[in-house]
Amino acid sequence: AMHERRDTPVASLPHGDQRKLEVALLMALEPQVYMFDEPTAGMSHDEAPVILNLIRELKKDKTKIILLVEHKMDVVRELADRIIVLTNGQLVADGLPAEVIASPVVQEAYLGISKDADKEAA
Numbered sequence: 247a248m249h250e251r252r253d254t255p256v257a258s259l260p261h262g263d264q265r266k267l268e269v270a271l272l273m274a275l276e277p278q279v280y281m282f283d284e285p286t287a288g289m290s291h292d293e294a295p296v297i298l299n300l301i302r303e304l305k306k307d308k309t310k311i312i313l314l315v316e317h318k319m320d321v322v323r324e325l326a327d328r329i330i331v332l333t334n335g336q337l338v339a340d341g342l343p344a345e346v347i348a349s350p351v352v353q354e355a356y357l358g359i360s361k362d363a364d365k366e367a368a
Contacts, residue, residue: 262293269300279311280304286321301325319356323347331356 256264265285272280282301286294298321304310305325316322322329322343329346331339333355339346346352353359 262289262296265289265293266296266300269297273300273304278309279313281313281315283315284317285314286316286318298325317356319347 251259251263256267259267265288269282269285280301285297285301289297301312301314302325305312312325314322314325316325326343329339329341329343330337331346331349331352333351338351338355339349
C-alpha cells in the first residue's frame with residue numbers, strides 16, 4: 247500500500263501512515279535500541295494495531311532493547327517486560343508489569359483508583 251504512494255510527500259500522508267513510515271525507517275536502520283514515544287498517539291483504533299504488531303515483532307529479537315513511553319496501560323501491560331513509572335519526574339515504581347500495575351501508588355496515579363476507595367466502599 248505504501249509502495250503506491252512512494253512519490254507522495256510524507257507531510258501529505260495521513261497521520262497513521264506517517265507513524266508507520268517512522269517505524270519502518272527506524273527498523274531499516276537496525277539499531278540496538280529502539281525508542282518509541284507514545285507510538286500510537288493520534289492514531290485511529292484501526293491503525294494502532296499495525297504499529298503495535300511491528301513493536302511485537304521487534305520484541306522477539308532479544309538482542310534489541312525497546313524503550314517505550316506510553317500512557318495507555320493496556321499497551322504497557324501487553325508489551326512491557328519491565329515497567330518504570332515516573333510521576334512529576336520522580337521514580338515511583340520499577341519492576342515486573344504485574345507488580346507495578348498492582349502498586350497502590352501506580353493505581354492511584356495512572357488508573358484513578360484511590361487506596362481509600364476500598365475503605366469508602368465498605
